[in-house]
Amino acid sequence: MRATARESRTWWRPWGCESMHDVTAARQIARTVLQAAEQQGAGRVEKVRIVLGAMQMIDPEQLEFWLEQILRGSAGEGAEIEIRRNPLTVRCRACGWEGELEVPDDPIYHLMPWIPECPACRAEELQVLGGDELTVESIRVREAEGADEDA
Numbered sequence: 001m002r003a004t005a006r007e008s009r010t011w012w013r014p015w016g017c018e019s020m021h022d023v024t025a026a027r028q029i030a031r032t033v034l035q036a037a038e039q040q041g042a043g044r045v046e047k048v049r050i051v052l053g054a055m056q057m058i059d060p061e062q063l064e065f066w067l068e069q070i071l072r073g074s075a076g077e078g079a080e081i082e083i084r085r086n087p088l089t090v091r092c093r094a095c096g097w098e099g100e101l102e103v104p105d106d107p108i109y110h111l112m113p114w115i116p117e118c119p120a121c122r123a124e125e126l127q128v129l130g131g132d133e134l135t136v137e138s139i140r141v142r143e144a145e146g147a148d149e150d151a
């Protein structure tokens, strides 16, 4: 199954506090996971796979940490969390250059938007092909009934 948490685009908003941003993202993911688990008539969530785009500027370790805290006491407690990082991939509308861009790891960009430019022609008209997502790629759920033994 696929479920997106695209409303998390609010990362443009100045949080002023890095971990606040991570907590917010973790909350959105937890909500998506638990809703999906419920829809599947779930027992426990065994594994959650997340795709984290570089543009989200979220530390995967922080995200995992907060997700574990938030899922505590829910059907998602103890679930294995796998985070796959997606690089920022763009296409330049001016010259057609296509490739990966390095997202600067500078706290200033938690306060202001980072405007990427084309490495070939310096144009700022870039089309984002990938790397701005924060998506729950898949969720593995254990059946509610049956053996409840940890493998």
Ligand SMILES: [Zn+2]
Pocket (backbone or CB within 6 Å): 092, 093, 094, 095, 096, 097, 118, 119, 120, 121, 122, 123
């Ligand atoms: Zn260009």
